[in-house]
Amino acid sequence: MGVAAVAAAYLYVKPDLPDVTTLKTVRLQTPLRIYSADGQLISQFGEKRRIPLQYEQIPQPLIDAVLATEDARFYEHGGVDPIGVLRAAVIVATTGKKSQGASTITMQVARNFFLSREKTYIRKIKEIFIAYHIEQLISKNEILELYLNRTFFGNRAYGIGAAAQVYYGKDISELNLAQYAMIAGLPQSPSAANPIRNPQRGKNRRNVVLGRMLELKLISEQEYQQAHDAPVTARYHGAEIDLYAPYISEMVRDQIVAQYGEEEAYTAGLSVYTSIDSRLQRYAQRALRNNLYDYDERHGYRGPRAQLWNEQAWPITQIQEYLNKQRREQDLVPAIVVDVQEQSAAVVIANGDEIQLQWDGLKWARGFVSDTRQGPAPKVASEIVTAGDLIWIRQKQDQWQLSQVPDATSAIVSLDPYNGAIKALVGGYSFNQSQYNRVTQAKRQLGSNIKPFIYAAGIEQDYTLASLINNAPINEWDRRQGVAWRPKNSPDVYGGPTRLRVGLARSINVMAVRALRHVGIDNAIDSLVRFGFERADMPRNESLALGSASATPLDVVNAYSVFANGGFLVEPYFIERIVNSEQQSVFEAKPKVACRDCERLIEEQRNQPAMAIAVTEPPQQDSLETALQPQDVQLTCPLPAERLAPRVMSEQHSFLLAQALKSTIWGGGNWSKGTGWNGTAWRAARTVKRRDIAGKTGTTNEARDTWFSGFNPKLVTTIWVGFDDHGRQLGRVAYNNNLDKNQSYGGEAGAKTAGPGWNEYMKNALDGTPEVNVQPPQNIISVRIDRETGLLTRATDHTSRFEYFIAGTEPTEYVSSAPDEQPLFEDSEDEELF
Known part of the structure; x- marks a missing residue:
């Protein structure tokens, strides 16, 4: 009768039994992981956190703990434990309650993969037959491996690999016996016995597991007692991120979802290796933050975040409790002022430590009035903070100082000019504040950052670096509006006919306008489009020469790469390769290369x-x-x-523009003879201290957008600083008596608002790399010219210099006769050429 009953039950449920052969090819749901080019984890996305392990990677103490708790006779039964079934049947018969399920590990695998968790007799019958099928199909070790990788351990952790990371922040092999027992006790009640939510119940459950291990002689009495008395050390650990780069990880996530669909993207265990260099990414993040802090702090202190008490101070325990609920913002730490002296203040942070803010960390904080006005420099600390203030502090040069979350924001992007690989990308100050990626989404007016491309069109037509362009006021009558258009220089001075190299390096506005007139607006726009800019963003009027066109920082950095790589337009990319859960490559980038x-x-x-x-x-x-x-x-x-990347500019023309952009940093003339002059980016020369760098500043009307774009032959970088509110100006700064004389004051501009961020980043990024000397390409010659007129000269003093020309475009007239005959053409690079 028993055999007949089993046979009948089998025939009844057989049509509903799944094909267990799918276990041989089962794919565990594993999150999407994103890495830097050098293998540092940037982010992971997916509902279930899982780190699949092979049986050989699972520590024996953990296996013993799981078997002792869940299925002590696992290696003895054939999928169903008769003793366990009998015990459960007796309990049902005597109590009328299904309090013990008698499920073996194999039966739990059957339920987890093929059935629901509802407690019904028909589900249990199906579970038994599926378990028998599983035992016939795969080995015991394979069953245990599936169980330990699939089981839910609470806190979104699926599998023991993820559980070790979530609860202890370690690899499974690094845990001790007490921790193995804690994890082994979780599958039965991952919520109620969770050591994070309920440490005491978790400890009780852990000790039950240890007791079972002792009873089965899997551990000694000494091991049991030591683990039994161990404190609960579990706490929540997020994904083990090595490099926090949320803007680039969101770009990757978005592209992977678009390519594979959400379900495949978040569950297939794809590992995406980006082009990001972790070292450069950290430098970019730090440079962007430091630059924004400097801008924000020179505009004044906007006051505390909150005033928590006026008279009766809080006890330290209340301060700690309050601060532990506050979220940190980047490298800013929330703190509460507890005491104020004449030129210092004591603050407490979340761990209870008291920190002294000395005067050097406070004296910058004159009051913020508006973007263009600041209050008087403070003389005592009480003018800045009072006890009970909730403030931000940060470390700067090994000391703590008062700080604040910047109002302005920024973006920086750096790429390899030869293949377009994005090496660093930061889309804003804080991803928590705004997920808006300003590198790829913010189209902002370019200001003078556009001028190299205007002059490039002129050089491709008939200009040379020595061509004279009139640096004189422009008064253009507009018949339609009845007004005159008068573009002005900044500063508003004019020097008459000036060489193109000087006009570009000093960013002389009226010269750029005249260069645009010389080229023609349509030709200039066609040239800009070749550099990758969108035609729809180019206004068809002369304001184009001054940067009224709009583009994203990614558009800009890619356009500047043409000058760095010899004339090729590469295509930016950020995914190098994709590897599936079996560690097989499913995608490899094949970028077009200069x-x-x-x-x-x-x-x-x-x-x-x-x-x-x-x-x-x-x-x-x-x-x-x-x-x-x-x-x-x-x-x-x-x-x-x-x-091969498409060529959009000849190698010779690209070389000439790159040489001119070096003068933006290094200037020219002879300072000892009174003819020296600075380019707009002279600060880069003092900070980066390399002769192989070139670049261009950019500032729009009323300083709503500031830029710096520059490169050396190996790396090209663009930084933008502004407000998300297009109508808000970056403003002006009055001199602060409390700060040193090197502080930036006056109107904000590309050179002093965006430039310092570029300088800091490139100094660190290029540190330790040799300077790269770019040899002039074929058909480029150097000719001695007169600095004033751009004509040929035989003089060898401060009035002359060597200039580069494409052979056949050099001047043919001499400025004047000189008593000493000197060679006209010079192949040597002994003399400074920029």
């Missing part, structure tokens, strides 16, 4: 059809080099033609 050697070889092959090109995958950029072989030897090109 490769002058490849271009030459391909052209050579076109001219000599008999010669073949052997196409190979590109090596690292630093090793991209080729050599022309005899005609009977096959040429080797490191890149196929379709992997």
Whole structure:
């Protein structure tokens, strides 16, 4: 009768039994993980946190703890434990309650993968037959591996790998016996026995597990007692992030979801390796924050976040309780002022420590009146803070100082100019405050950052770096509006005919307007579009020369890469490769690369059809080099033609613009002779201290947007500073008597608002790397010219310099005769050329 009953039950449920062979190819839901190029975890996305482990990776003490608690006869039964079933049946018969399920680990695997958790007899019958099928299909160790990787352990942790990380912030192999027992006790009641929510119940459950292990002689009495007396050390640990870079991780998440769909993206266990360099990313984040703090603090202190008491001070326990509820913002720490002396203040932070803010950390904080006005410099600390103030503090140069969350915001992006790989990207001060990614989403007016592209169009037409452009006022009558358009220089001075190199480096507005007139608006827009700017964002009027066009920082940095790489337009990218849960590569980026050697070889092959090109995958950029072989030897090109980035500017023209942009930083003339002059980015020369850097500042009307874009031959970077509110000006700063004379005061502008952030980042990013000397390309010559007129000269004193020209475009007239004959053309680079 028993056999008949079992047979009948099997026939009854057989149509509903699943195909257990799917367990052989089961794919556990694993979150999307995002890494930097050097393997540091940036972020992970997914409802279930899981770190799948193979059986061999699971520590034996944890296996013993789980089996002792869940299924002590696991290796003895065939999927169903008759003794356990009998025990459960007796309890049902005597009490009428289904308080003990008698489920083996195999049966739990059957339920977790194929059934619901409802307590019904029919589900239990199905569970039994599925368990028998599983035991026939896969080994005991494989069943245990599935169980330990699939089971829910609370706090979104699925599997023991995730449980170890969530509760202890460690790899599973690093835990001790008490911690293994705690984890082993969670599957039965992941909420009620959770050691984070209920430490005492968690400890009681842990000790039950330890008792079972002692009873089964899996641990000694001494091991039991030591683990039994151990304190509860579990606390919540988020994902083990190595590099916090939320803006780039959100870009990756968005692209992966668009490509794979949400379910696949969040559960398939994809690992995405980005192009981000963790070292550069940290430098970019720090530079952006420091630059915003400097801007914000020179505009004045906006006061405490809150006043918590007026007379009766809070006890330290209440202060700590309050501060522990406050969220930190970037590197700012919430604190409460507890005492104020003449030129110092004592504050308490969340751990109860008392910190002294000395006068050097307080004296900057004159009152904020408006974006263009600040109050008087304070003389005593009581003018700045009072006891009971809730404030922000931060560490600066090894001391604590009063601070505040900046009102302004910023964006910085840095990429490899030869393949477009984004090496660092920060889309704003705080992702918690705003997920708006200003690098890719904020189209802002460019100001003078556009001028190199206006002059590029002129150089491609007929200008040279020595061409004279009139630096004189413009009064253009507008018939339609009945007013005159009078673009002004900043500062509002004019010097008459001036060489193009000087006009670009000193960002002279009227010269840029005249250059645009010379080129023509349509031709200038066509040129800008070739550099990757959107035609729809280019106004068809002369304000284009002064930067009324709009673009994102990513558009700008990509356009400047053309000057850095010799004339190619690369395409920015941020995903290098994608690996699936089996560690198989499912995607590898194949960016188009700026490769002058490849271009030459391909052209050579076109001219000599008999010669073949052997196409190979590109090596690292630093090793991209080729050599022309005899005609009977096959040429080797490191890149196929379709992997070559399109050329949008000749190598010669790109070289000339890059040289001119060096003068923006290094200036020119002879200071000892009274002819020296600074470019607008002279601060970069003092900070970065390298001769292979070039760049351009940018400021819009009323300083609503400030920019600095620049490069060396290996790295190109753009930084923008402004307000999200387009109508708000960055304003002006009055001199602060409390600060040193090197502080920035006066109107905000690209050079002193955005530039310092670029300087700090590039100084750190390029530190330790050798300076790169770019050799002039073919057909470029250097000619001695007169600094005043741009004409040929034989003088060798401070009135002359060598200038670069494309052969055939150099001047043909001399400024005057000189008594000493000197060579006209010079191939040597001994003399400064920028």
